[in-house]
Amino acid sequence: MDVLEVDAMSSPAVRFGQELARLRRARGWSQVGLAKRMGYSNTLVSYVERAKRPPTMNFAVKADQVFETGGTFYELWRRHTKASLLEGFPEFADGEAKCRRLRGFALAIVNGLFQVQEYAEALAQAAVDRGAINQSEAEQRVEFVLARQRMLDRRKPPLIHAVLDEDCLVRTIGGRAVMLKQLDRIVELAARPNVTIQVAPFSLGENLPFKMPVTLLDLPDGSVVGYAESYARGYLERRREIVSAWEREYDQLVVEALPKAASLALIHKARRELTP
DSSP states (O other), X not given: XXXXXXXXXXXHHHHHHHHHHHHHHHTTOOHHHHHHHHTSOHHHHHHHHTTSSOOOHHHHHHHHHHHTOTTHHHHHHHHHHGGGSOTTHHHHHHHHHHOSEEEEEEOSXXXXXXOOHHHHHHHHHXXXXXTSSOHHHHHHHHHHHHHHGXXXXXXXXXXXXXXXXXXXXXXXXXXXXXXHHHHHHHHHHHTSTTEEEEEEOGXXXXXXSOSXXXXXXXXXXXXXXXXXXXXXXXXXXXXXXXXXXXXXXXXHHHHHSOOHHHHHHHHHHHHHHHOO
């Protein structure tokens, strides 16, 4: 059965390709003509239209520019990437994109909103090497991480409070050069007026309230939801009694973590120790 016979609603990649082909034909363009306008090869355009190759984020953004579709292709790409994400994460990402405030605790790994591309790529490649995902899924994960970060630069970005476990600063991901770049990114974000970053030092020991990464989102309707991950899956928590308990734990974490200035000093210390 040809891939185009698959129900488009059940396959975002097919729907993306069909919409690309429909708009191209409506304008009377050949695949070669569209390829020239987008800056890609006509072979790639053909593969994407037939769902033989998954679209990338850059391809989707360029298609929106060429067809003046205002984000239609980006949204189709975003739906396509969900297939390679941890169970439960896509629903959280939808809430994250529109939240008014985000409070997060990162354990061992810098959270995705703060990751530089090379750091995200190192994590994704490690998953490929373990056989957890394939190369295409790794590329989609990285693209999705970078797409999420667009919220940081929107006209009215959310208030962000992040507590990083000290392990995030000293666990070298991607090698020394990548880690130096990652620490610089954290310092840059900490200087923004809407971003507060604290570090939970190793000295907290057993008093660290969370044993896994946790995020709290304040949504536009006034509700607060929580998100947590285990090794196998993530889940969005809406039950008010559970979310309230997480909020109390987070407030305690903020009190126990290092103040902003001391946190920044520890980040700089970690950077100095990586510098040759």
